[in-house]
Amino acid sequence: MKITDIREARVSIASEIANAYIDFSKMDVSVVAIHTDVVRHGQPVVGYGFNSNGRYAQSGLLRERFIPRLREAPASAIVDASGENLDPFRIWNVLMTNEKPGGHGERSVAVGVLDMAVWDIVAKVADLPLASLLAERFGDGSTDAQVSVYAAGGYYYPESGIAGLRAEMQDYLALGYTATKMKIGGAPLAQDIERIEAAIEVVGDPACVAVDANGRFNSAQTTAYAQALAPLGLRWFEEAGDPLDYAIQNQLAQTYPGPTATGENLFSHQDVRNLMRYAGMRADRDILQMDPVLSYGLVEYLRMLDVLREHGFSARNCIPHGGHQFALQIAAGLKLGGNESYPRVFAPFGGFADSTPITQGHVRLPEQPGIGFEDKAALMDVLRARLT
Amino acid sequence: MKITDIREARVSIASEIANAYIDFSKMDVSVVAIHTDVVRHGQPVVGYGFNSNGRYAQSGLLRERFIPRLREAPASAIVDASGENLDPFRIWNVLMTNEKPGGHGERSVAVGVLDMAVWDIVAKVADLPLASLLAERFGDGSTDAQVSVYAAGGYYYPESGIAGLRAEMQDYLALGYTATKMKIGGAPLAQDIERIEAAIEVVGDPACVAVDANGRFNSAQTTAYAQALAPLGLRWFEEAGDPLDYAIQNQLAQTYPGPTATGENLFSHQDVRNLMRYAGMRADRDILQMDPVLSYGLVEYLRMLDVLREHGFSARNCIPHGGHQFALQIAAGLKLGGNESYPRVFAPFGGFADSTPITQGHVRLPEQPGIGFEDKAALMDVLRARLT
Numbered sequence: 043m044k045i046t047d048i049r050e051a052r053v054s055i056a057s058e059i060a061n062a063y064i065d066f067s068k069m070d071v072s073v074v075a076i077h078t079d080v081v082r083h084g085q086p087v088v089g090y091g092f093n094s095n096g097r098y099a100q101s102g103l104l105r106e107r108f109i110p111r112l113r114e115a116p117a118s119a120i121v122d123a124s125g126e127n128l129d130p131f132r133i134w135n136v137l138m139t140n141e142k143p144g145g146h147g148e149r150s151v152a153v154g155v156l157d158m159a160v161w162d163i164v165a166k167v168a169d170l171p172l173a174s175l176l177a178e179r180f181g182d183g184s185t186d187a188q189v190s191v192y193a194a195g196g197y198y199y200p201e202s203g204i205a206g207l208r209a210e211m212q213d214y215l216a217l218g219y220t221a222t223k224m225k226i227g228g229a230p231l232a233q234d235i236e237r238i239e240a241a242i243e244v245v246g247d248p249a250c251v252a253v254d255a256n257g258r259f260n261s262a263q264t265t266a267y268a269q270a271l272a273p274l275g276l277r278w279f280e281e282a283g284d285p286l287d288y289a290i291q292n293q294l295a296q297t298y299p300g301p302t303a304t305g306e307n308l309f310s311h312q313d314v315r316n317l318m319r320y321a322g323m324r325a326d327r328d329i330l331q332m333d334p335v336l337s338y339g340l341v342e343y344l345r346m347l348d349v350l351r352e353h354g355f356s357a358r359n360c361i362p363h364g365g366h367q368f369a370l371q372i373a374a375g376l377k378l379g380g381n382e383s384y385p386r387v388f389a390p391f392g393g394f395a396d397s398t399p400i401t402q403g404h405v406r407l408p409e410q411p412g413i414g415f416e417d418k419a420a421l422m423d424v425l426r427a428r429l430t
Numbered sequence: 431m432k433i434t435d436i437r438e439a440r441v442s443i444a445s446e447i448a449n450a451y452i453d454f455s456k457m458d459v460s461v462v463a464i465h466t467d468v469v470r471h472g473q474p475v476v477g478y479g480f481n482s483n484g485r486y487a488q489s490g491l492l493r494e495r496f497i498p499r500l501r502e503a504p505a506s507a508i509v510d511a512s513g514e515n516l517d518p519f520r521i522w523n524v525l526m527t528n529e530k531p532g533g534h535g536e537r538s539v540a541v542g543v544l545d546m547a548v549w550d551i552v553a554k555v556a557d558l559p560l561a562s563l564l565a566e567r568f569g570d571g572s573t574d575a576q577v578s579v580y581a582a583g584g585y586y587y588p589e590s591g592i593a594g595l596r597a598e599m600q601d602y603l604a605l606g607y608t609a610t611k612m613k614i615g616g617a618p619l620a621q622d623i624e625r626i627e628a629a630i631e632v633v634g635d636p637a638c639v640a641v642d643a644n645g646r647f648n649s650a651q652t653t654a655y656a657q658a659l660a661p662l663g664l665r666w667f668e669e670a671g672d673p674l675d676y677a678i679q680n681q682l683a684q685t686y687p688g689p690t691a692t693g694e695n696l697f698s699h700q701d702v703r704n705l706m707r708y709a710g711m712r713a714d715r716d717i718l719q720m721d722p723v724l725s726y727g728l729v730e731y732l733r734m735l736d737v738l739r740e741h742g743f744s745a746r747n748c749i750p751h752g753g754h755q756f757a758l759q760i761a762a763g764l765k766l767g768g769n770e771s772y773p774r775v776f777a778p779f780g781g782f783a784d785s786t787p788i789t790q791g792h793v794r795l796p797e798q799p800g801i802g803f804e805d806k807a808a809l810m811d812v813l814r815a816r817l818t
Contacts, residue, residue, distance in 0.1 A: 052494075064528040096530055102490005103536065106440075140452040142484055143645045144673035144695030145724075147533030148491065257531045285532035286700040289707065307532030312674035319677065320708055336533075 043126060043167070044117040046086070047077035048109050051428040052099040053092075057387045059197055061225060061256045064096075071391060072099040072152070074109075075429040076159045080126075080167050082411070087166045090415050090425050091159030093151045094335045094364040095388045100152035108137050108152050127167045130160045134341040146310035150338045157339020158368050158413070166412040172368075173407050176375030180344065188404040189373045190380035191394075192252070192277075193217070194365070195387075196224020196241060204240045211244040217385055218400030221245070221277060223252040227259060231270055238274065252277040257284050257307065264290055268298040278303040278329050286313070292322035303329035306363035309337040311345040318353040325354045329379065333363035334372055343372065365392045367414050374407050381405075390420035431514060431555070432505040434474070435465035436497050439816040440487040441480075445775045447585055451644050452484075459779060460487040460540070462497075463817040464547045468514075468555050470799070475554045478803050478813050479547030481539045482723045482752040483776045488540035496525050496540050515555045518548045522729040534698035538726045545727020546756050546801070554800040560756075561795050564763030568732065576792040577761045578768035579782075580640065580665075581605070582753070583775075584612020584629060592628045599632040605773055606788030609633070609665060611640040615647060619658055626662065640665040645672050645695065652678055656686040666691040666717050674701070680710035691717035694751035697725040699733040706741040713742045717767065721751035722760055735764065753780045755802045762795050769793075778808035 051073050057066040073092045080087045093100065112120070115136045122129040137153050165172040173185040193214035199206030207224070214222050224241050226234045234253075242248045253276055259267065264282040271279055278301040283290030285307035294302050304321070308314050314332060317323060323330075330350065334343035347357055361380040362369045365388065373381045383400070384392045394400075395408035395417035408414040415421055439461050445454040461480045468475045481488065500508070503524045510517040525541050553560040561573040581602035587594025595612070602610050612629050614622045622641075630636045641664055647655065652670040659667055666689040671678030673695035682690050692709070696702050702720060705711060711718075718738065722731035735745055749768040750757045753776065761769045771788070772780045782788075783796040783805035796802040803809055 064530055066528075068528065097533065098495060100490070102488070102492075102494060104490075106490060107486060140456060142451055142695060145485065145535030145538070145697055146674075147538070148536030150533070150535070284700055286534075286698070286704060288704065307530060309533055310674070312672055316674060316676065316704065316708075320704075 043078055043080045043121060043128070045076055045112065045120070046079050047075075048113060049075045049429045050101060050104050050109060052101045053424060053428055055095060055388045055391060059195075059387055061254075066095070066387075069095060070099040071095070072101055072104055072155050073425055073428060074104070074155050074159050075425065076156070076163060078128075078163055078167075082166055082169060087163055089159035089161070089163035089166065089412070091155045091157070091162065092391055093155045094333050094366065094369075095384070095392070097148070097151045097336055100148060100155065103149055103152040104155065107149075108156060111136055111139060112156065128160055128164050130157060130164060130339075130341050133157075133160050134339065146313060146337070150309040150342075151336050154335035154337065154339040157341055158335055161340055161368070162412045162415070169411050171407060171409060171411060172371035172413050173375035176372065181376055185407065186374045186377055188406045189370055189378075190221075190403060191219070191370075191383040191400060191405050192221035192223060192380065192403070193219040193385050194223040194254070194382050195385065196222060198225060198228045204237055207237055208240055208244050211241050214385060215245065218402065219383070219385070220403030221250040221252070223254055223277075223280070225256065226253045226267065227255040227263075231266055235270055238271075238276070242274070248275040249277055252280060252303070254280040255282050257281045259283050259290070261290055261293060264294055265297060268294055272299055276300060280304065280331070281306070288317060288320035291317070292320065295322040295324055295328070301327040301329055303331055303361070306331040306333055308332055311342060311349050314346045315349045318349060318355070323355075325356075325359065328359065330355065330360045331363045331382070332360070334369060335364055340372060347376065367394055367418065370394055370405065371407065371413055390418065390424055393418070431466055431468045431509060431516070433464055433500065433508070434467050435463075436501060437463045437817045438489060438492050438497060440489045441812060441816055443483060443776045443779060447775055451646060454483070454775075457483060458487040459483070460489055460492055460543050461813055461816055462492070462543050462547050463813065464544070464551060466516075466551055466555075470554055470557060475551055477547035477549070477551035477554065477800070479543045479545070479550065480754075480779055481543045482721050482754065482757075483772070483780070485536070485539045485724055488536060488543065491537055491540040492543065495537075496544060499524055499527060500544065516548055516552055518545060518552060518727075518729050521545075521548050522727065534701060534725070538697040538730075539724050542723035542725065542727040545729055546723055549728055549756070550800045550803070557799050559795060559797060559799060560759035560801050561763035564760065569764055573795065574762045574765055576794045577758055577766075578609075578791060579607070579758075579771045579788060579793050580609035580611060580768065580791070581607040581773050582611040582642070582770050583773065584610060584642075586613060586616045592625055595625055596628055596632050599629050602773060603633065606790065607771070607773070608791030609638040609640070611642055611665075611668070613644065614641045614655065615643040615651075619654055623658055626659075626664070630662070636663040637665055640668060640691065642668040643670050645669045647671050647678070649678055649681060652682055653685060656682055660687055664688060668692065668719070669694070676705060676708035679705070680708065683710040683712055683716070689715040689717055691719055691749070694719040694721055694724075696720055699730060699737050702734045703737045706737060706743070711743070713744075713747065716747065718743065718748045719751045719770070720748070722757060723752055728760060731760065755782055755806065758782055758793065759795065759801055778806065778812055781806070
């Protein structure tokens, strides 16, 4: 088989939301389509990819370095031993040719976008949902029939305050979610505690409410929040300090008895290995949120899972950042601990298939081959409009 | 004052060389010119920037994110308190607006290119060589009159073998260098030892020959090389393992008595802090090679120097990657330990002013205001041709 065309475009996912670090009013993503000469169900197989929110489109890197490398690679360098399907691992090596070690950002996103499209093709050529293909190749052969998802949001409302937060949490419950996550650190501690208590009251169970500081706390703030949050019994306390400050994460793990979560801003297995070595993460409770797109794609995510296993963690410790169908397929196929979701933002890239609504905090996997984009009409409209 | 124009272009620095990880046949850099309305010596002040070799041009990120942010910033957000010069720290904050923490690569290069042009302007507006400006603002007021430089090269010669390496080392001595660096890890250990012995013979002193594995060794290879190299008394042993593998660097520091060197692939003060915390670096001998352009510019480099001081290191431990006039000005102004140089490659971006040849392993600082690009005719030809 061979690749017959690669197309790329930049699409806005601007949103009015803000986290503790950035606002999303200029956020965009790269979308790609990789066309092949393999025919399934009467049509040439086309794979689609895009990046998760938060790190911007990578049109420049894709057009200047990564797409040319893939275009220039001989067919023999990118197919598997059968010659009848693409080999994502060999393609990864092609993409990373002449890239120096270290410096894991931006290019990790560009490679991840292409990697998503490649896995979409591999599953479509095999005529399997991606989750089933992953379970066969890397798991025990069976997939999770449904994946636990939680609604990430819990924004600050300068105008409506806590009433706005309550309304947002009620909305998530009405959408079928049972667990949520909310921002902290954008207000004084006492005010954040009031907000958290309001959210718990709406959601009904502190074990269903996680909090996220988005990496803004220093050591003293981390301690103050750890002490104040400990009695609440929250689902988890996410990204207290800078994502590369393993000492502050270690301090949190030693002073906060509940689960902690981090990893969405670590984009290589080397960074994850440092987290395992130095941050005092606890395999019996802590959550790892690496994003399989932002961090060089599923090929690198599999390496991260190997690092975790070497340190006594399992795939169930992982609830990836991303909130899209690719992360969902990976969660079901590799039996991760769940998946993030961002209701009502980042459309049409966020969210899952049209045929699989959120039900009691879970989402089923669609049945068609590939990642399932064809079962998400609004997304296919954008992909077709921008990539043809 | 205000910025009146910002221009960017992508320029090839293709070279036939290769290190242990990549070849440089498609290497390129971004060049920028920032125009201002301040007049000095009868001309509006223009600052120039470009990135160090090894990490490619960043045209996409510059054009899609960083140049627009600088263009859209009000003049009041980018000037200092006097209103008569740019403020590199405020500009850095403008550039990094809406950028998430972590993921330090590529964008760190884009920001570094702009940061270089900003410091060129700041020194030209102050009518001082950059080194003098830095010494006044951040040092004891005095600069190093000359900076120790070494010739990085020592390539593998598939055709001419050790004779080719000897000829290269002889060439460096003829150019005025007294210290050199050579690649290791691209051949079996015994063969590398022969190469190193040949280089020492030409250069005349093992303390003037450093070796660089470019991050390719695993733990066992690191130990094997450490044991074999220890008796030789080399200048330093650079980047044994992956740049983010602090455990392997720690192992090297504990088993290799001579100086080690690393840091050219760490692009943030957070990564450097991890190196200080976990890699067992020794302040009395080890060398830190962070690149002030690839890692978000001099603004971030100053933060790195703060981190080093907190861990008992001094600026003299630093010999930056880069090989250009910007790194040289920083080395003289902040009294670093020296500067890297890449003779005969990466022209016209590598190397120093036309009026300051290498003499007995040192290079003097040119006297004109700014970074000194105007005293390097071949570079100004390219900048003028590509940016007007």
